[in-house]
Amino acid sequence: MAILVTDIVGSTELARELGDDRFYDLLARHQAVVRFEAERGGALSIKPQGDGVFLVFASPDDALAAAQAIQRAFVHSPVATRAGVHTGRAITAEGDYYGLVLNVAAHIADLASGRQVLVSEATVTAAAGGFRFGPPQDVWVRGGCAPERLRDLLWQ
Secondary structure, eight states: OEEEEEEETTHHHHHHHHOHHHHHHHHHHHHHHHHHHHHHTTOSEEEEETTEEEEEESSHHHHHHHHHHHHHHTTTSSOOEEEEEEEOOOEEETTEEESHHHHHHHHHHHHOOTTOEEEEHHHHHHSOSOOEEOOOEEEOOTTOSSOEEEEEEEOO
16 A cells, blocks of 8 residues: 655644634645545545644555656645655555554655655665656654655646
8 A cells, every 4th residue: 555645744834824714725726636636646545634634545656656647736736735645554444544554654655845856765666667766765754663765746
């Protein structure tokens, strides 16, 4: 499974600036675009979490293509989205997904900057190809016992 986690950068400050009603409208539009791109990419699960979304894909290629499409959809938006992608084994139970792979993907997303998609080496290795990545960087991911090798997914 490949897990893609998205998050709106600076959402708390944005909510304060816009007020609840305007921020909710922006969040709803953001989540609608993420849902559209995820469904178009064949997501197995779409789970909003606050101002972000957990997405589960059967293949890393589908997750990477969706991450690119989501970033491109917001390229001219004042809303900056960050994302993380990790590939590994997930447990399926009662229609939901569980496992360390989800936690690692979320922690990778936390390390990304606005308009950046960080991808684990496990995802890069499992991808069939056709994607471009930045140079590797070894980074300590929260909860990890060793540095994780991450790369930028080049989407522009």
